[in-house]
Amino acid sequence: MTALDDLRAAVGRAAASLGAQPKAPPTLERPRQAGHGDYATNAAMLLAGALKAPPREIAERLATAMAAELGDALDRAEVAGPGFLNLFLTDAWHGRALAGVLAAGEDYGAGRPEKPERVLVEFVSANPTGPLTAASGRHAAYGDALRRLLRFAGHSVDGEYYFNDAGSQVRKLGLSIQARARGDEPPEDGYQGDYVAELAAEIPEAATAEVEVVTRRGVELVFARIRATLAAYRVEFESFFSEAALYEGEPDAVHRAYARLEEQGRLYRSDGALWLRTTELGDDKDRVLERATGAATYFASDIAYHEHKLERGYDLLIDVLGADHHGYIGRMKVAMAALGADPARLEIPILQFVHVVEGGERASMSKRRGEFITLDDLIAEIGVDAARWFMLARSHDSAVDLDLDLARRQSAENPVYYVQYAHARIASIRRRTQVEPAVEEATALHPSERALVKALLEFPVEAADAAERRAPHRISAYALELAQVFTAFYRDCQIVGEPEEAGRLALAVAAQRTLARSLDLLGITAPEEM
């Protein structure tokens, strides 16, 4: 329980004491206007209907009840506007609130769900046919941050990378490598990038060996590069899952999935193909699993893969996909239902595209033609921290433009450095003081100190919201705000050598920990010095 939770509970009790239930949970928010108090609640307006009285009059009664609830924590409560109750809290309340933050220690803001869930986050999952692109950088940053957020919320989370290593795409890579090795142009629908020639040079006998051999070797080499890129980007996976593995063993995962679907009575044969009766579950047409040729469709692989995930005991499956896959959401939800699982156990957040911009215009970004900015390029140009911030500072719902020139020019002004700088500055202050941080409740506080306490109190709510909404970008917005509020405090309140040193140091330490945690949730470093 933070001081904010206590305050919220007090509002609830005060509202209940007036003899009616609010028509919605009352809000408790930090007003934008300085004159509107530390927190404001709309409880009176929500009670007006049930109590059949003007909101402002109810707010007056609520103010009296709040005074009784809060005692010396409340300086005064003012009725304002259409019926808001603005709460002005004392320095003692702020001091106790800060003490609570410090007492929580490194875990401040962490969630403790009654029933932690086992979650599998599948992300990146780029096919091993070329280097990771800047767009993969968005997926890697998002999936990794999501995993960190869910863990911080108290869940058990694994990250997995799924790749198609059996289909025609990897075969095209093999053919392209072989063509290069022979000095020919790659096939028209093959891969054209310079890396294909590099791969050809790294594979002895690439010109003469069987294409299967060249393909297998090419995939290994590409995967080695992908892993190296991910390691440089500080993204690790608990597992890599190969599509080919779904067709190994007896019975293989695909046939286990068929058996499961058969149990559910969802399969039938028609025109020589094996069909899944998805129309019964709301789809507009039934879907083929096995073609008349006997070859399984991708949909069959995907179903088998998800059945395999369920078999592994995960409560929640999260697939992070690109905007071009949004049509997949409905199909896979239907597939979950067909497997007899609750479709709500599968979530598919969609990341909008990263557009590469050159000279103010959107450039094409084709992996086949070799026209793309690689994630390695991006890291080399602006560094991992700035790249991850760039990818995570925006909602996953909005497309981002990546202009490498602009990114390079702006990287020095990237807000991530402002946040890191605030952290480093606190580290520096701590190196300069001999005093132990200690909250002194009786001390009068500067408005900037009170503002910083309130900013710190927002963190657990922000972290929980960001996890629930699968929205890491909220953490970057929060981190920037916290850094700004800290910097204002730093400007207004000398720490080292002042009588208030211990108390102000306590505030700085709480800010440092929270900044470090926020950056950690984004996979960004929190330097001691810069």
Place this chain on the structure above:
RNA sequence: GCGCCCGUAGCUCAGUGGAUAGAGCGCUCGCCUCCGGAGCGAGAGGUCGCAGGUUCGAAUCCUGCCGGGCGCGCCA
């Protein structure tokens, strides 16, 4: 035709029912005897795409339209 996402300051974007809509960058002016100037303060800059609706209250919810991005295979 159907579906998903977006439209907020010059630019890039936050803001999923509260009061006078914010940040970063850019622009103008001011500030380095003071714990780290990667900074601080002040200012200019907005029909929140348009039109209706719900509500005490709408950038936010609902409907329709306009504009942009992306999808709707026995492709992968």
